[in-house]
Every structure is written in structure tokens, then in C-alpha cells.
Amino acid sequence: xxxxxxxxxxxxxxxxxxxxxxxxxxxxxxxxxxxxxxxxxxxxxxxxxxxxxxxxxxxxxxxxxxxxxxxxxxxxxxxxxxxxxxxxxxxxxxxxxxxxxxxxxxxxxxxxxxxxxxxxxxxxxxxxxxxxxxxxxxxxxxxxxxxxxxxxxxxxxxxxxxxxxxxxxxxxxxxxxxxxxxxxxxxxxxxxxxxxxxxxxxxxxxxxxxxxxxxxxxxxxxxxxxxxxxxxxxxxxxxxxxxxxxxxxxxxxxxxxxxxxxxxxxxxxxxxxxxxxxxxxxxxxxxxxxxxxxxxxxxxxxxxxxxxxxxxxxxxxxxxxxxxxxxxxxxxxxxxxxxxxxxxxxxxxxxxxxxxxxxxxxxxxxxxxxxxxxxxxxxxxxxxxxxxxxxxxxxxxxxxxxxxxxxxxxxxxxxxxxxxxxxxxxxxxxxxxxxxxxxxxxxxxxxxxxxxxxxxxxxxxxxxxxxxxxxxx
Amino acid sequence: xxxxxxxxxxxxxxxxxxxxxxxxxxxxxxxxxxxxxxxxxxxxxxxxxxxxxxxxxxxxxxxxxxxxxxxxxxxxxxxxxxxxxxxxxxxxxxxxxxxxxxxxxxxxxxxxxxxxxxxxxxxxxxxxxxxxxxxxxxxxxxxxxxxxxxxxxxxxxxxxxxxxxxxxxxxxxxxxxxxxxxxxxxxxxxxxxxxxxxxxxxxxxxxxxxxxxxxxxxxxxxxxxxxxxxxxx
Numbered sequence: 001x002x003x004x005x006x007x008x009x010x011x012x013x014x015x016x017x018x019x020x021x022x023x024x025x026x027x028x029x030x031x032x033x034x035x036x037x038x039x040x041x042x043x044x045x046x047x048x049x050x051x052x053x054x055x056x057x058x059x060x061x062x063x064x065x066x067x068x069x070x071x072x073x074x075x076x077x078x079x080x081x082x083x084x085x086x087x088x089x090x091x092x093x094x095x096x097x098x099x100x101x102x103x104x105x106x107x108x109x110x111x112x113x114x115x116x117x118x119x120x121x122x123x124x125x126x127x128x129x130x131x132x133x134x135x136x137x138x139x140x141x142x143x144x145x146x147x148x149x150x151x152x153x154x155x156x157x158x159x160x161x162x163x164x165x166x167x168x169x170x171x172x173x174x175x176x177x178x179x180x181x182x183x184x185x186x187x188x189x190x191x192x193x194x195x196x197x198x199x200x201x202x203x204x205x206x207x208x209x210x211x212x213x214x215x216x217x218x219x220x221x222x223x224x225x226x227x228x229x230x231x232x233x234x235x236x237x238x239x240x241x242x243x244x245x246x247x248x249x250x251x252x253x254x255x256x257x258x259x260x261x262x263x264x265x266x267x268x269x270x271x272x273x274x275x276x277x278x279x280x281x282x283x284x285x286x287x288x289x290x291x292x293x294x295x296x297x298x299x300x301x302x303x304x305x306x307x308x309x310x311x312x313x314x315x316x317x318x319x320x321x322x323x324x325x326x327x328x329x330x331x332x333x334x335x336x337x338x339x340x341x342x343x344x345x346x347x348x349x350x351x352x353x354x355x356x357x358x359x360x361x362x363x364x365x366x367x368x369x370x371x372x373x374x375x376x377x378x379x380x381x382x383x384x385x386x387x388x389x390x391x392x393x394x395x396x397x398x399x400x401x402x403x404x405x406x407x408x409x410x411x412x413x414x415x416x417x418x419x420x421x422x423x424x425x426x427x428x429x430x431x432x433x434x435x436x437x438x439x440x441x442x443x444x445x446x447x448x449x450x451x452x453x454x455x456x457x458x459x460x461x462x463x464x465x466x467x468x469x470x471x472x473x
Numbered sequence: 474x475x476x477x478x479x480x481x482x483x484x485x486x487x488x489x490x491x492x493x494x495x496x497x498x499x500x501x502x503x504x505x506x507x508x509x510x511x512x513x514x515x516x517x518x519x520x521x522x523x524x525x526x527x528x529x530x531x532x533x534x535x536x537x538x539x540x541x542x543x544x545x546x547x548x549x550x551x552x553x554x555x556x557x558x559x560x561x562x563x564x565x566x567x568x569x570x571x572x573x574x575x576x577x578x579x580x581x582x583x584x585x586x587x588x589x590x591x592x593x594x595x596x597x598x599x600x601x602x603x604x605x606x607x608x609x610x611x612x613x614x615x616x617x618x619x620x621x622x623x624x625x626x627x628x629x630x631x632x633x634x635x636x637x638x639x640x641x642x643x644x645x646x647x648x649x650x651x652x653x654x655x656x657x658x659x660x661x662x663x664x665x666x667x668x669x670x671x672x673x674x675x676x677x678x679x680x681x682x683x684x685x686x687x688x689x690x691x692x693x694x695x696x697x698x699x700x701x702x703x704x705x706x
Contacts (some may be wrong), residue, residue, distance in 0.1 A: 021515050024678070026618075027678055027679050028679065029565070029679055041515060041517070042515075042516070043513055043515045043516070046513050047512075047513055047515075050512045050513055054512070060489060060569045061489075061491075061498060061502050062485050062489070063482050063485045063486050063489070063491060063493075064498060064499055064502045065502065066481075066482065066485070067482070067501065068503070068506065074660060077533065080688035082475075082477040082478035082481055083477055084481060085627070088477060121502075121548060132678040132686065133676070134576065134674045134677070134685055135674075135676035151675070151676060151677070153676050153677070154633050154676075154679070156677075157678060158677055158678050160678050174648060181677040181678060181680045181682055182682050184677055185674060185682045185684070185685060186684075189684065189685065189686060192686065193686075196686075197594055211506055212506045212509060213661050215661075215665075221672065221673050221675075221685065222635065222672055222673070222674050222686045222687065223627045223672040223685065223687025223688070224685065224686040224687075226623070226626070226627045226666070226687065227624075227627050227628065227686055227687070230623050230627065230664070231624065241481070241485075243540060246502070246506050246509075247505070247506055247509040247512065247651065248509065249509050249511050249512060249646055250512065252512075252645045252646060252649070253513070255645075256515070262673075265536075265537075265669075266532065266536070266610040266611075266669065267610045267612055267667065267669040268668075268669070269536070269668065269669050269670050269672060269673060270666065270667070270668060270672075270687065271666075271667040271669075272662055272664060272665070272666050272667070273664065273665035273666075274663065275662070275663055275664075275665075277663065278663050279618070279619075279662075279663055281618075282617060282618065282619060282622070282663060283570070283590065283591045283619065283622040284591045284592075284616060284622040284623055284624045285622075285623060285664065288699050295481050299481060299484050299485050299488065300484065302485060302488035302489055303488035303489055303490070304488075346559045377660045378566035394694070412699075424563075431575040456562075470667050
């Protein structure tokens with residue numbers, strides 16, 4: 001997928017001034033649902049500790065888990081395709097589709113699929129990919145990327161969906177504009193049913209790969225991923241190395257966190273473990289089972305300060321609880337993964353020079369880390385990226401000059417305290433009339449949305465010094 | 474492609490400062506897998522069996538499934554007809570080719586049309602066996618096999634599942650143990666489905682709608698009699 005993260009600031013302006021988007025974004029109910037689900041499971045926080053430890057253990061021994069997984073999945077008739085890059089992954093998928101003479105490929109939801117741009121690639125090669133998750137189907141009709149990793153069409157209103165269906169479903173003889181969500185769903189169900197039946201190959205993602213059994217796991221509420229894999233000649237799984245867990249028990253522990261963190265469900269409706277192709281005496285199931293194991297920059301994060309991000313299970317809790325995401329939606333981030341996870345992962349996968357603004361799109365309020373089921377220290381990693389951005393000289397010049405000036409003073413405490421005392425005094429005198437400032441020089445962006453209160457009384461440092469002198473601390 | 478394989482694995486070892494062919498580390502990883510020890514199991518489902526059945530029914534209904542309880546296997550055809558009548562559905566079912574189900578006296582109900590096999594696009598209701606019911610979350614566990622085609626779980630609009638009460642377990646871990654025991658020689662089914670309620674989507678303005686692609690309704694018939702003749706593990 002082509003990144004527009006470079007235009008982040010422009011994207012944000014557009015998003016904030018997009019009335020339709022802002023209307024769609026007010027309806028998000030994920031936070032309350034998660035809180036309720038967590039309160040029903042007293043062991044939730046202990047499970048988070050264990051889930052973190054499971055993934056840490058896997059990452060520390062990833063070479064061995066990959067080898068064991070490969071042995072188990074091939075023993076059960078699966079074919080594993082190792083791919084370093086998006087290019088290699090796309091080529092591997094195309095080769096399978098061509099061999100099977102595939103015309104229509106159904107797809108379950110896959111963020112890796114977005115990452116490697118599989119749909120555009122298949123289309124360019126004369127194969128029709130059909131997204132079958134309702135949200136993904138809607139945005140495919142609208143030719144736009146997902147704005148959320150578990151609710152891809154969350155930025156749209158019902159009216160926009162109705163328009164997209166009317167425009168695209170004429171070819172199937174559907175000429176009435178639908179008003180109700182239930183009717184829209186029924187129409188999509190009817191049309192996609194035909195696609196499931198007609199498809200030659202089905203592509204899904206993977207929430208887990210299990211070393212013990214060589215299985216891949218998908219989690220859905222619609223059942224589309226299951227129809228995708230069971231009604232075709234071949235099931236192709238797009239997966240990445242960090243999806244590995246050792247055993248069924250380990251997958252179970254993380255599954256206890258996944259749906260609760262994502263939608264607030266106890267379990268998603270369908271959790272499916274797929275192992276190899278259909279067996280000799282089975283009456284249905286795919287004739288071939290392929291796993292495209294695409295690295296695309298992930299294993300390069302091992303042993304770095306960003307290793308912990310590889311624990312991510314793509315639940316979207318950090319996104320749902322991010323005040324920045326809730327204000328600007330997902331498209332402004334400009335690539336596949338929005339929100340805090342995107343601000344850490346995007347620079348890692350496409351480069352800090354492409355995505356340098358994203359780690360700055362955070363107040364470091366810490367809500368993302370507080371809800372992350374895998375206890376990923378997201379704010380710490382955002383700070384790492386900010387440091388890297390600064391080191392590389394990518395931050396804007398006024399910002400770097402200001403920071404250098406500040407650092408010069410900060411290294412000279414006496415001068416710093418004297419300077420800040422003077423500045424506060426001056427601001428205090430200037431702002432005495434209104435008690436606040438509507439505009440401040442060099443801070444137009446900040447005062448654009450709020451007033452800056454005028455400082456009152458002495459600075460914290462001088463209060464602290466006075467307290468110490470009087471012996472009260 | 475093997476070049477890619479070697480390069481990825483070498484990269485991982487370099488990043489982790491690990492050596493290839495480290496037998497001690499390999500033994501510890503293999504040991505962890507073969508022991509497949511349980512992590513923390515939530516207390517919620519650690520109950521006596523009667524209470525587990527109650528919890529299963531409660532949780533499944535909270536996930537929008539419907540349930541019915543019958544005493545004997547022979548009662549299943551009537552329970553199926555009751556269900557079809559309740560929702561005004563065509564008296565036509567697609568039956569999983571499981572002897573415990575196909576062996577029932579369906580022919581005593583002449584108005585009910587029975588077919589056996591995999592799902593076809595027009596099927597309105599299927600009847601399939603469950604391998605286990607997990608009380609913790611009201612989840613059904615269905616294993617694919619020659620007598621249990623997976624398409625029956627997803628294509629028909631109504632999915633009727635027969636679950637013997639002895640197959641209800643507390644937590645997921647108990648179900649995994651039974652599945653491991655039931656498979657011979659380390660075999661493993663192509664598909665393990667955990668199903669918790671009927672299909673749904675909230676992709677349009679966060680409004681929950683039932684029946685997205687899978688079944689609009691999920692009905693579970695719990696049978697008290699332990700007569701399905703399958704291995705319990």
C-alpha cells in the first residue's frame with residue numbers, strides 16, 4: 001500500500017474538518033465494551049502478564065519455533081512459503097493462483113494483505129480479489145484503505161454505505177437504495193454468497209500460528225473467513241513470523257485477552273484452527289493449504305528497542321482508547337496501521353523518514369499501554385522514535401533549534417532557573433488583566449484551540465527551595 | 474525460496490545472538506511443546522459438572538444462541554421439528570453423515586425432508602454433532618472429519634448442533650485434552666471450529682446485525698443420554 005504518512009499534518013487538518021467523518025467517529029462504543037468484559041474476568045491482568053511472557057519466550061527463540069512450526073505444518077500436508085519481502089509474498093500468491101487457473105479469489109480480512117497490497121497486485125494480473133468481511137467489502141467498493149484494524153469501515157456512515165451499494169450492485173440487478181443496516185447486510189450477504197461459491201482460491205490472514213500442531217488460526221464474527229477457506233481449491237494464509245505461539249494452551253491464554261480487548265466479547269463468534277488441506281476421507285475443505293510467511297522487516301526488529309512491538313496481537317485496544325485516533329480517524333495516519341500501534345510500527349516497516357510525524361501524534365497520555373493486553377510499552381517506543389527522528393535531523397528546523405536552545409539552558413541549572421523565573425514573572429505581569437493569553441508568539445498552533453493560563457505566583461523550583469529551607473520536606 | 478528461508482532464520486539468530494544447532498535450547502523448546510502445560514485457567518468454569526452445564530447454557534444464550542434439553546438421543550428429531558416450527562422454517566434439513574445422527578428414526582416424520590452430506594447453497598438448516606461444549610464462554614467445539622463436513626457449520630442460515638451433556642467441559646484446556654486423546658497417532662483434524670453464538674457484524678455504524686455470512690441462528694440441543702458412541706477421551 002502506498003503510504004501518505006508524509007502528509008500527516010495535512011491529513012489531520014482534513015480529517016478534523018470532515019463533518020461526515022466526525023459524525024461517524026462519535027459512535028465508537030469499544031471503550032465501554034472492553035471495560036465491561038474485563039470486569040467480568042478477575043484474572044484478566046494476570047493473563048496479560050502470562051501472555052506477555054509467552055510471546056517474549058517465542059521471540060527469544062523464534063528460530064526454533066519457526067523450524068518446529070515448519071516441520072509440523074508440512075508433516076500435515078501444508079506448504080510453507082518463506083518470503084523476505086512484500087514482492088516475494090505477492091509472487092508466491094500469484095504462482096499458486098496461476099497454477100490453479102484462478103479467476104476469482106475470495107479474501108478474509110488480513111492486515112498483512114493490506115501491507116503487501118495483494119488486491120491491487122492480483123487485479124493487475126487479471127485475477128479478481130473479493131473482500132468478504134463486510135467492512136472490508138464496503139471499503140473495497142469505495143476504493144479506499146481500512147481506517148481501523150478490526151472495524152475497517154468505522155469512518156463511514158450508513159448513508160455512504162448505501163450509496164456505495166447502489167452504485168456497485170446495479171450490475172446484479174439491485175436498483176433500490178437501501179436505508180436500513182439490516183437490509184444492507186442482507187444484500188451484501190446475498191451477493192457475496194455467489195462469490196464464495198464461484199471462487200477458486202481463498203486467502204485469509206492469521207491471528208496465530210501454532211508450533212505444536214502446525215495450525216493457523218483466524219478469529220471472526222461473520223464466518224466469512226471460514227467460507228473463504230472451505231469452499232475453494234486452495235486456502236492461502238498470509239502470516240508473519242511473530243504470530244507464532246508454542247501450544248494450543250498458549251493460544252488459548254491469548255485468545256482470552258483478544259476478543260475482550262477488541263470488541264468486549266467473551267469470545268469472538270468464530271475461532272478456527274486450520275491444519276493442512278482436507279484429509280483423504282473428508283467431504284469438504286480446501287484441496288491445498290499454503291502459508292505465505294512474510295517477514296517484511298519484522299525480524300529486523302529483534303534485539304532492538306522495538307522488539308516488544310512484535311508481541312502485538314492486533315486487537316486495536318490502543319487505537320480505541322487513543323484520544324488522537326478518536327479525533328482524526330485512521331486514514332490520516334497514511335498507511336495500514338493507525339493509532340498508537342501504527343505510530344510505532346509504521347516507522348519500523350516503511351522508515352522514519354516516511355513516517356516521522358506519526359510518533360509525534362501522541363500526548364504520551366499512556367492510555368494505550370494501560371489497555372494493551374500484551375503490555376507493550378507503546379509510549380516508551382514513541383519516545384524512541386522521536387529520539388531517532390531528532391538524531392537523523394528529520395524534525396523541522398524551528399523545533400530542533402528550540403530544543404537545542406532549551407538543552408543549552410537545561411544543562412546550566414542556575415541560568416535555567418533564573419531565566420524561567422524571569423519569563424514567568426513577565427508572563428504573569430502581561431497576563432494579569434485577562435488571566436490568560438489568547439495568542440502567544442511561537443505557539444500559534446497551541447493557542448489556536450485553547451487559551452494559555454497566565455502564570456501565578458512563584459515557580460515550582462522556587463517553592464520547592466523555600467519548602468526545603470523551612471525544613472518541611 | 475530456501476534462500477529466503479535461510480536468510481530469515483540466519484537474521485533471527487544474528488539478532489538474538491543465538492547459534493544454530495543449539496541442542497540445549499532446542500530440547501527446552503521441544504519439551505515446552507510436548508508438555509503443553511496449562512497457563513492460568515480462570516476460576517469461572519472450575520465447577521462440578523452439573524454447574525458447568527448450567528454455565529454453558531447461560532453463556533451460549535448470552536451469545537445469542539438458543540438451547541433445548543432432551544433426555545434421549547431418540548428425542549432429537551422432535552426437538553429439531555420443534556425448532557423449525559418455532560421459526561417457521563421449511564421442514565428440510567441437511568444432516569451431517571454421522572451414524573449417531575443418521576441412525577435416528579427420522580423416517581417416522583414423513584413431512585421432514587432429510588438430506589445427508591456437505592452443505593449446498595440452498596440449505597436452510599443443518600444438523601451437526603459437537604465434539605465438546607466449553608462452559609467458560611458457552612462455546613461449541615466442532616472437529617472436521619468424514620462424518621462432520623465443515624461447510625455445514627457456515628453455509629446454512631440455521632445451524633442446529635447436537636451436544637451430549639457428557640461432552641460439556643469447564644475451560645478450553647479440558648477440551649484440548651479430550652481432542653488430543655481422541656486423535657490417534659498424532660493425527661489432527663483439518664479444521665477445529667470454536668463457535669460462540671450465531672454470525673454477526675457491526676461494520677455499519679457499529680449497529681449489531683445477526684447473520685453476516687454464517688448462520689443467522691444457532692440452536693444447541695443438549696442430550697442427557699450418553700449415547701453418541703464417539704470416543705470421549
